[in-house]
Amino acid sequence: MMKTNLKDITGYILAGGKSSRMGTDKGLLLFEGKPMIQYVIEQMQPIFSKVVIVSNNPEYEKFGFEVIPDLIKDSGPAGGIYTALNHSDTKLNFMVSCDMPFVTAAAIEFVIKNSEESQIVLLENKARIEPLFGIYAKDCEPIWLELMEQKVIKLQEMVLRFQLKTIPVENNEIFATSFFKNINTKEDLNNALNRI
Template identity: 45%
Template sequence: MNKEKDITGIILAGGKSSRMGKEKGLLLLNNKPFIQYSIEALQPLVNQIIIVSSNTDYDVFGIKRVEDIIPDSGPVAGLHAGLTHSKTENNLVVSCDAPLLTTTLLEKLLHYKKEDNDIVQFEAEGKTIPLTALYKKRCSHKCLELLLLEERRLRKLVSALQTKTISLLKKEYALVANINTIEDLKAITNAIEH
């Protein structure tokens, strides 16, 4: 194992996609599935990638896929499963529905990996983005604690732990944008084409 990297990439792909109506990670942008963009952004920075999803369609990517240990409990459960299966202290966590994410942007999180934070997350337009963040493996204990209290909100986890927040430049906002609706998808496709 390359000690320099010693980082796991965790792609959360277990969302219900209720607003989109179909599996978001498998939506196409320029004929490439969303999740492929996440994989490519992570690959130069990590030793292993884990996809957290119960959908076997993701197996075509040839990447380790794990399911939530506590099912139907939102992103905290996905994070808990990914961190539990990770073998590294540092974990780059991304969601499968932010296809413009880049390796360069994720590297900004890694600048802080030696600091004593549990989480390093981005902030754009005054909103924090805990679904594109660096998590220490030890966060899995707090995830489990919250899940046992039936707490599913990632923001509760973030506020309970030592968290560093990095503000993004305005031009970087689009890189972390989640695609939740068909309108979002159309907007991003138009932005890329023009």
């Protein structure tokens, strides 16, 4: 098996959501004094030679990375992933949601190390596939678009239409209990702050 070259993977951070539950743009929201997206950026930056933020909000340009607007708007993260796939000029792409402040570089490297020649590589946590942290091959793009045109935009359904590899993470210490915690509401934010 060929070793995956990190140079051949682009990192994409999805930050184009409505944040309706939070009421304010989640990625920019301060968490322990730092914008939530900054935690994700800091873990991705040392790994990937290129990191791109997918968002319609130009305020994200202040982080110093390319910001690209959604090509398909108002379709949730599916539109963000499509935009990333369309933009990418690498075979593989690592997608991360901007509202996962507990992601680590070790976790990203674990997924890459355990990836094989699949179109999508994701983690499976307690029988739930986590679609917003993992690898998507550029060649998913045409079928991804077709699915969206058919109004299939639920990530959990979409990923099953591809060659998907899932990696179970139970009992893996890289994925501490809060790893998959994403921060959707003010209550999530308070709970996460109290746990630190």
